Amino acid sequence: MPFTIDFLDNGRVLEWETTSDGAVATERDDYTPRFYVAPRSSDTDLDLTELRTIYDRHPDVVTTEVVRRRPGFRRDEEDVLAVDVDHIDRVTSLASQARQLSDYPIGDLACFNVDFSREFRYCLENGLDPTPATDLSTLRLSVPMSESGNETYRELSIDGETVSGRSADILTTVQAALKAHDPDILICSTSEIIPTLYEMAATAGVGDFTLSRWSGVEYQQLASRSTYSSYGRVGHSPARYNVPGRVIIDESNTFFYGETNLEGILDLVSRSKKPVQELAWASIGNVLTSIQICEAHDRDVLVPWNSWRHEFYKPMGTLHDADRGGFIFAPDVGLHEDVHELDFSSLYPNIICTRNVSPDVIRCDCHHDREDVPELEYSICDERGYLVDVLEPIIEDRDEIKAAIRRERQRDEPDEKRLRELEGRSEALKWILVACFGYQGFSNAKFGRIECHEAINAFAREILLTAKQRLEAGGWRVVHGIVDSIWVTPDPTIDDTERTDLETLATEITETVNIRLEHEAHYDWVAFVPQRGSDAGALTKYFGKVAGEDEFKIRGIEARQRSTPPFIEEVQRKCLEQFDATRSPEAVFAYLQKAIKQLHAGEVPVKQLVERNRISKPLEGYTQNTQNVAALKRARDQDLAIHPGQDIEYVVVDDEKSSRDRVALTHEEIETYDASYYETQLVRAVESVLSPLGWDRIDIQRKLSTGKETVLSSFGSVDELS
Structure with missing residues (x-):
């Protein structure tokens, strides 16, 4: 099976396969991509004869035919027009013309299977699994930030070895590395390395320089750079390039390679049918959509070009009840001893699978009188939804992978290479499961439906409340809970002999809700941080000492924020260690003073x-x-x-x-550097550590300015502070 596919300007396609002797290309000149045109609604009665005649006359159309397909999961098979195109780059423009025909009113026609990425379309239409047959070889090219805007590089690293000097020397070294390694994958710190190297070769007169494995085609630009906004966050998409016969992974434009590894990418390649290069730059939602499209394809369901699902009618009361997220308990601000964290395993994906929540079966016509979803009274069909078939194998496989990771770690001499492979696969699947819920409410999701999003949240709220009630009845006090996690401590009003152990309670809750409740961790103590300028607890800011381990769990505070300088992070972690060792705010303050002294003495690199x-x-x-x-x-x-x-x-x-x-x-x-500025950042970080004990920034700054000793008793005992 090919691991990468190239599309040439003359319509030919190159399928590249890995063999023990290197990559081998198979050339095809008979590939004709296909899209479909059908009535937008099953209620629309349209004669496709004239439309077929129009497309048959078009010079870019190879052939047309009327076939039986399902234009949607909630529609039966019906006649649709299939249009085969002579080049993959003409699919979108030909589909657009269907919307401009005066004989067909706007809104009556819909196009399907249009906006697929090129390699994914090829694999889907030809029934190919782009998982490579052998291990892929790699070569990494990187340039420092100072070279990023230059038309000519003065310095470039090849697999960690830096070469600098004249363009000809750099190009010769790159060419030698390509010959020695013959990489299947070029991992680039930025995709702009590719055109820049060719421009350097042209300027330096190095005529035989090439990155390509195919004579006559050096590289292709697949997309220009762009800036976009998603959920209020601005993102940048660099230009994308293709080199025939090699996969390009742009480290500045890859989620899965950065968050997992090559093994994680390959696991998703086999599930989504997106080859390595396309999967590397794809978003989580893009990959999830590809997996869903594969399932739809197996069911002869077409994929809409644009989403046009209307929201089902709801009375005002239902709208109010549905417009809510998962259940959240206000955290009990302060320090808590002997804390246990329990998590529901893949809660939202498991709700989808155990409750059969899927866009094609939610609020079905055949069971409209049923009230299957709590609070919202939505019905769910007894017929198995397609989303369950998409997610269930992923959930089961990830459970097996996590079990394999545990077994490997328990060995006397764990196989580190195998561990990295398993962890990469587990992380990749985790991200798909994380996205599957939110994607149901995404307006541009190919198969999403807002009612699914609402139903999943309703089930999640009921499940977390059920867990809370059973844990409290068993002698435990809930100090925080958020969506799928819950933190408890022994209820001091209940005698230890009357308290039910957590393992028993977790088993009972698991059997009740049909989703596994796992004991995630035991902490010697956990501190929940207040919101700045308020006594209310910050929902996602807390830290705690893992029992029996030399580690802390940290969420939301500066040490977990991507913008925090390494020195600030290190000081905050050291302050946590000081607090754990002494339970003294004074010890933490003393370490802060030491760090500030380092700053002003110029001792911090x-x-x-x-x-x-x-x-x-x-x-x-x-x-x-x-x-x-x-x-x-x-x-x-x-x-x-x-x-x-x-x-x-x-x-x-x-x-x-x-x-x-x-x-x-x-x-x-x-x-x-500006020591005073970084002192302010240090104070802010230490405030996060001490704020659960009642200290705020003003207290810390006052103490710094006066230099006076403050006895621990003035802040109360540890029991009082908690």
């Missing part, structure tokens, strides 16, 4: 003070002189390519200034 922030707009779009603006001005002065949606890294050297001198970029020679 500048690389430990690097901040990383995401750029949300072009430089001209900012109205305030923020640190990001200062960093962008410096980048522009150095011709560095930083686009909205990308990260920029810098050190704050003088926060009092508003000019570009406020910061220095990480690749520059930085001789000093």
Whole structure:
């Protein structure tokens, strides 16, 4: 089976397979991609004869035929027009023409199987599994940030070995590495390396330079760079390139390779039928959609080009009840001893599978008088939904992989390579399961339906409340709960002999709700952090000491935030260690004083003070002189390519200034830093540690300014603080 597919300008297709002797290409010239046209609604009575005649006359159409397909999961088979196209790049434009025909009123016709990515379409239509038959060889090319905007590289790394100097020397070294390794995958720090190397070759007169495995075609640009906004967050999509015979993984534009590894990608390749290159740049939702499309294809269901599902009618009361998320208990702010965390295993995916929540069966006509969904009174058909068939194998496989990971770790000498493979696969499947719920409410989801999203939340609320009630009846006190997790401590009003052990309770709850409740962790203590400027608990900010282990679980505070400099993170973690060892706010404060002294003495390496922030707009779009603006001005002065949606890294050297001198970029020679600014960041981080004990930033700053000793008794005992 091919691991990558190339599409040439003349319509030919190259299927590349891995063998023990290297990659081998099979050339095809008979591939004709297909899309479909059908009435938008089963109630619309349209004669497709004239439409077929129009397409038959089009020079880019190879053939047409009327076939029987299902235009939707809730529709039976009916006549649809299949249109075979002579080149894959003409599918979208030909489908668009169906909307412009005066003989067919706008809204009467719908197009299907249109907006598929190229390699995925090829595999789907030809019944191919693009999982490589042998291991794929890799070669990594990277350039430092200082070279990112240059037309000619002065420095480039090849599998960690840096080569610098003249263009000809760099190109010769790259060519030698390609010959020695003959990689199936080129892993690039940025995809712009590909066109830049060719431009360098042209300028330097190196005529025999090539990255390609196919004579006559060097590289192709698949997409231009773009900036987009998703749920209020700005992102950047770099230009995408293709090199015949090789897979390109752009490290600046890959979720799954960054969050998992190559083994995780290959696991999803086999499930989604998206080849490695397309899967590497795909989003979670894109891959989930591909898996769903494969299931639809097996059922002869067509995939709509645009989503047009209407929301079912709901009375006002149901709308009010449905517009809610999962259940959340307000965290009990403070320090709690002997805390246990229990989690429902893959709660939302398991709700889908155990309750048969699927777009094709929710609020079915055949059981409209039933009230299967709690609170909302939606019916769910007895017929098995397609989404269950999509998710159930993933849930089962991930459970098996997690069990294999546990077994491997229990061995005297674990196989680290096998562990990495298993962990990569587990992480990849986890992300698909994480997205499957939210994607049901996404307006552009191919097969989603908002009623599924609402039903899943309703079931989740009922399940968490059931767990809370049973745990409290068993002698445990709930100190926090959020969606699928719940934290409990022994209820001090219940005698130990009357308290039911958690394993027994978890088994009982599992049998009641039909979803496994697992004991996630036992903590010596857990601290729930208040919201800044409020006594209310922050829902996702807490930290705790894992019982019997030399580790902490940290969520939401600075050590878990991507923008936090390494030094600030290290100090916060050390403060947690000090607090765990002494249970003394004074010990934490003493460590803060030590860190501040280091800062002002200039003893902190500048690389430990690097901040990383995401750029949300072009430089001209900012109205305030923020640190990001200062960093962008410096980048522009150095011709560095930083686009909205990308990260920029810098050190704050003088926060009092508003000019570009406020910061220095990480690749520059930085001789000093703004110690006062980083002191403020340290205070903020230590406030997160001490705030569950009643200390806020004002208390910490007052104590720093006075330098007076404050006895622990003035803050109450540990029992009182908790």
